[in-house]
Amino acid sequence: MAQIQDDGQSKMSSPEETPDRYDFNAAESKWQALWERAGLFRTPEDSSRPKLYALDFFPYPSGAGISVGHCRNYVPLDVYARMKRMAGYDVLHPMGWDAFGQPAENAAMRLRVSPRDLVPRYAANYKHQLKLIGISYDWDREINSSDPEYYRWTQYFFLLLYRRGLAYRQTAPINWCPSCRTGIANEEVVANRCWRCESLVEKRPMPQWYFRITAYAERLLDTLDGLAWPEGIRAMQRAWIGKSQGAEVVFGLQGLPETLCVFTTRPDTLWGATFMVLAPEHPLVPDLTTADRSAEVEAYRDRAAALTEIDRQSTERPKTGVFTGSFAVNPVNGEAIPIWIADYVLMGYGTGAIMAVPAHDQRDFEFARKYGIEVRWVYRTPESPPEAEMERAEPAGGSMVDFGTPDRPFPFAGAPNDKETVGAVIRWLEDRRIGHEQVNYRLRDWLISRQRYWGAPIPIIHCDVCGEEPVPEADLPVLLPDLSRYESGLGGESPLANVPEFVNVSCPKCGAPARRETDTMAGFACSSWYFLRFADPHNGSEPFSQEAVRRWLPVDLYVGGAEHAVMHLLYARFWTKVIHDAGLITFDEPFTRLRNQGMLLAHTPGREVVQAEEVEGDEGDAGELIEDWKPLKPDELATFPPEKVQYRWVKMSKSLFNVVTPDAMAEQYGADSLRLFGMFAAPFEDTVKWNESGIDAMAKWVQRLWQVYRDLLPIYTADWRNQPAPSEPGALVLRRSLHATIHKVTGDIEEFRLNTAVAALMGLVNRASAFRNDVATRRPSADEQLAASEFLETLPLLISPAAPHLADTLWEMLGKTGFTLEQPWPACDPAMLILDAITVVVQVNGKLRAQLEAAPGTPDAELQEMALAAERVQPWLEGKTIRRVIVVPDKLVNVVVS
Ligand code: ANZ
Ligand code: ZN
Numbered sequence: 001m002a003q004i005q006d007d008g009q010s011k012m013s014s015p016e017e018t019p020d021r022y023d024f025n026a027a028e029s030k031w032q033a034l035w036e037r038a039g040l041f042r043t044p045e046d047s048s049r050p051k052l053y054a055l056d057f058f059p060y061p062s063g064a065g066i067s068v069g070h071c072r073n074y075v076p077l078d079v080y081a082r083m084k085r086m087a088g089y090d091v092l093h094p095m096g097w098d099a100f101g102q103p104a105e106n107a108a109m110r111l112r113v114s115p116r117d118l119v120p121r122y123a124a125n126y127k128h129q130l131k132l133i134g135i136s137y138d139w140d141r142e143i144n145s146s147d148p149e150y151y152r153w154t155q156y157f158f159l160l161l162y163r164r165g166l167a168y169r170q171t172a173p174i175n176w177c178p179s180c181r182t183g184i185a186n187e188e189v190v191a192n193r194c195w196r197c198e199s200l201v202e203k204r205p206m207p208q209w210y211f212r213i214t215a216y217a218e219r220l221l222d223t224l225d226g227l228a229w230p231e232g233i234r235a236m237q238r239a240w241i242g243k244s245q246g247a248e249v250v251f252g253l254q255g256l257p258e259t260l261c262v263f264t265t266r267p268d269t270l271w272g273a274t275f276m277v278l279a280p281e282h283p284l285v286p287d288l289t290t291a292d293r294s295a296e297v298e299a300y301r302d303r304a305a306a307l308t309e310i311d312r313q314s315t316e317r318p319k320t321g322v323f324t325g326s327f328a329v330n331p332v333n334g335e336a337i338p339i340w341i342a343d344y345v346l347m348g349y350g351t352g353a354i355m356a357v358p359a360h361d362q363r364d365f366e367f368a369r370k371y372g373i374e375v376r377w378v379y380r381t382p383e384s385p386p387e388a389e390m391e392r393a394e395p396a397g398g399s400m401v402d403f404g405t406p407d408r409p410f411p412f413a414g415a416p417n418d419k420e421t422v423g424a425v426i427r428w429l430e431d432r433r434i435g436h437e438q439v440n441y442r443l444r445d446w447l448i449s450r451q452r453y454w455g456a457p458i459p460i461i462h463c464d465v466c467g468e469e470p471v472p473e474a475d476l477p478v479l480l481p482d483l484s485r486y487e488s489g490l491g492g493e494s495p496l497a498n499v500p501e502f503v504n505v506s507c508p509k510c511g512a513p514a515r516r517e518t519d520t521m522a523g524f525a526c527s528s529w530y531f532l533r534f535a536d537p538h539n540g541s542e543p544f545s546q547e548a549v550r551r552w553l554p555v556d557l558y559v560g561g562a563e564h565a566v567m568h569l570l571y572a573r574f575w576t577k578v579i580h581d582a583g584l585i586t587f588d589e590p591f592t593r594l595r596n597q598g599m600l601l602a603h604t605p606g607r608e609v610v611q612a613e614e615v616e617g618d619e620g621d622a623g624e625l626i627e628d629w630k631p632l633k634p635d636e637l638a639t640f641p642p643e644k645v646q647y648r649w650v651k652m653s654k655s656l657f658n659v660v661t662p663d664a665m666a667e668q669y670g671a672d673s674l675r676l677f678g679m680f681a682a683p684f685e686d687t688v689k690w691n692e693s694g695i696d697a698m699a700k701w702v703q704r705l706w707q708v709y710r711d712l713l714p715i716y717t718a719d720w721r722n723q724p725a726p727s728e729p730g731a732l733v734l735r736r737s738l739h740a741t742i743h744k745v746t747g748d749i750e751e752f753r754l755n756t757a758v759a760a761l762m763g764l765v766n767r768a769s770a771f772r773n774d775v776a777t778r779r780p781s782a783d784e785q786l787a788a789s790e791f792l793e794t795l796p797l798l799i800s801p802a803a804p805h806l807a808d809t810l811w812e813m814l815g816k817t818g819f820t821l822e823q824p825w826p827a828c829d830p831a832m833l834i835l836d837a838i839t840v841v842v843q844v845n846g847k848l849r850a851q852l853e854a855a856p857g858t859p860d861a862e863l864q865e866m867a868l869a870a871e872r873v874q875p876w877l878e879g880k881t882i883r884r885v886i887v888v889p890d891k892l893v894n895v896v897v898s
Contacts, residue, residue, distance in 0.1 A: 242442025
């Protein structure tokens with residue numbers, strides 16, 4: 001850079017003073033300390049600027065700490081939050097701990113300590129790591145769901161639900177996880193296994209607390225469409241809620257006074273019902289079973305009880321069933337039809353009984369064929385085969401058979417097989433009082449009881465005189481006693497049941513001796529409202545002030561893993577609607593926009609296993625159940641024959657011994673490089689394969705960026721803003737690239753295209769590097785100096801969200817004070833975005849003297865003016881007379897002088 005002249009404003013640095021490398025370790029710890037001292041991440045209290053609430057899913061801090069995998073969600077949201085703050089938003093970007101629940105309890109049990117001691121230790125480590133990678137959380141708002149100041153309000157909301165009839169206790173067969181020794185919610189059962197530990201789930205009848213989420217099924221469905229959420233998650237919620245429209249139809253029973261009610265989505269097929277099927281558990285089965293059938297029916301009921309719901313619903317399983325010996329009466333034609341029991345009909349859905357229409361329902365068809373029951377067309381076409389030759393049921397098409405008789409004409413003869421006909425039949429049934437329209441949902445009530453220690457106690461007192469009594473609000477919180485032994489009882493009772501000081505209380509209503517409820521709430525209760533608490537985390541007199549919530553909620557952007565699709569994300573929506581209905585908040589959807597990050601996989605050494613073995617999960621993370629492969633522990637790997645090691649790409653997880661921590665990576669490559677890697681590796685939603693060379697490449701790019709910046713620094717002039725924008729081609733190339741990058745990076749971060757945002761920054765640095773090489777050997781023109789200055793002042797701001805430590809380092813090198821996060825986000829000059837700008841050659845007397853950048857179709861007069869004004873052309877015109885100017889549009893300007 002020998003020929004670059006100091007303009008008096010920029011600092012000339014001699015080679016001896018200038019280090020050759022960016023010392024990221026020193027810079028990162030320096031800036032982190034300065035940010036902290038300045039309280040840089042504190043949430044602005046009151047202002048008139050627009051608000052932005054950027055939230056990560058509430059994490060449970062585990063002993064493993066965060067892995068580089070976690071950087072894939074925390075970093076992108078941090079980038080977004082930082083950019084929004086620079087763009088003029090007041091940003092709320094908080095973090096806290098979902099500390100109650102089984103993961104913490106299981107981990108503590110294994111280490112033989114109290115979760116009370118363990119959780120703060122784990123949380124402190126998380127916090128340390130998150131600071132290490134420069135996440136801009138406002139730690140003044142840190143919350144911990146196991147803190148009495150927090151769970152007091154979880155209990156308050158339990159009572160709110162209770163008062164509104166939305167929390168109730170009932171004895172029912174529940175999903176029982178034998179290894180967690182507690183009941184779990186339907187949402188937590190995945191393929192018949194416990195979501196946490198992957199043990200097979202059993203059914204057990206127990207008194208349990210439920211939240212009546214089914215009362216909100218329709219509303220949970222209604223407002224789903226308006227959310228800016230991934231369609232996959234919305235589809236999963238829709239399917240989970242499982243709305244089904246149809247009718248309930250009442251059948252008479254031969255020889256019995258009772259009636260049999262069925263739920264059907266196809267009441268229009270009533271004329272083709274040739275048998276009935278009851279779930280084996282249906283309460284009418286004993287009454288319907290005739291003496292000669294009873295042994296067979298009993299045996300079948302026992303076999304069915306041993307099956308899982310998943311198996312029973314499987315379409316592959318051959319249909320089985322038993323005839324009860326009784327008949328029902330079809331209300332539309334008085335026909336007697338046999339009643340069977342079969343395990344493909346579930347007791348928990350509809351009415352637990354169906355009318356079977358084998359011509360149009362495949363399950364019924366298979367069943368009828370197996371047991372030789374009649375098949376009868378309801379809808380058919382001229383091509384339809386006779387019933388005896390059918391090979392499968394025909395759910396669609398055809399028109400309705402005429403079931404009329406000379407004295408009783410049939411009103412639906414010839415009707416098409418469509419929704420209108422279904423509706424018409426429902427009205428016809430309603431007129432005759434044999435059926436009515438009915439909507440069913442698959443959604444079940446939410447089981448919230450846990451027979452576990454580490455959760456918020458359910459604030460209810462059982463009194464022999466008064467029954468269930470809520471704990472008065474003034475007595476909240478119901479403190480969780482400090483226990484040294486807290487295993488659940490083998491009989492399934494909560495460990496709190498063995499603590500007389502906790503259990504024995506007097507009834508809040510009548511004063512008689514009474515017993516406290518000993519179940520605790522599942523962790524999902526805590527996470528159903530925490531996003532509200534962040535608005536006002538230290539409020540001691542209410543869960544949150546309405547004003548604070550009005551200022552910050554709903555969450556504008558919510559980021560986390562897709563595994564919560566029908567758990568947390570459904571529960572939180574439900575609580576929000578209830579809290580809304582109670583008048584405490586004005587919105588009824590908590591998360592306006594949602595993004596799910598992809599997983600990070602690690603190439604993991606393991607060995608083949610012949611028999612399926614279960615991989616032991618670490619706390620809160622069941623790892624992966626891989627049938628034929630098991631990861632090798634580091635000590636196993638050391639002694640294992642190398643040729644037998646099998647590598648696989650599996651989720652990065654402590655249980656698979658393949659975790660890479662951000663601490664080590666930040667130390668070796670820098671936090672900014674790690675952040676950039678987390679952004680750049682793949683589109684946000686995609687799975688990424690961890691590869692250390694990826695972060696290494698980022699670290700090299702960071703060095704290159706820093707060097708280009710340092711090399712250009714000497715030509716910086718702070719005065720560039722007062723000068724007309726450069727017009728020279730060489731300068732324009734850099735300026736156009738800069739503004740195109742501003743434009744691209746802004747839009748990309750906004751849309752969470754973090755990978756292409758980084759790619760755009762790389763493109764800009766390439767351009768700047770070429771520019772540097774170009775001006776290194778000569779004196780840069782005034783225009784070039786202006787363009788370089790604009791670049792030097794803008795680049796730190798542009799990289800600030802992604803690489804904040806490097807950004808503040810460059811900013812300081814430029815002689816600026818303060819932090820880039822406090823600067824306004826760079827604006828892009830739209831005039832610089834004419835991406836198809838063309839180069840126009842300027843000749844003087846036929847000799848090439850300069851090049852211009854211009855928009856295609858620039859008028860001749862304008863091109864001529866630009867050419868004559870160009871700095872590089874000036875010397876050739878000095879003292880000469882311009883004779884003629886020839887303009888070839890979009891191509892060339894030739895100035896003829898003499
Ligand atoms: C007669 C019929 C004819 C049916 C036809 C379907 C097609 P979705 O959409 O899932 O709500 N059904 C009702 N209750 C059931 C239970 N407890 N266990 C198993 N199956 C049950 O499905 C509703 C349909 O599933 C109902 O409509 C009923 O069969 C069956 F051509 O009734 B349908
Ligand atoms: Zn009482």
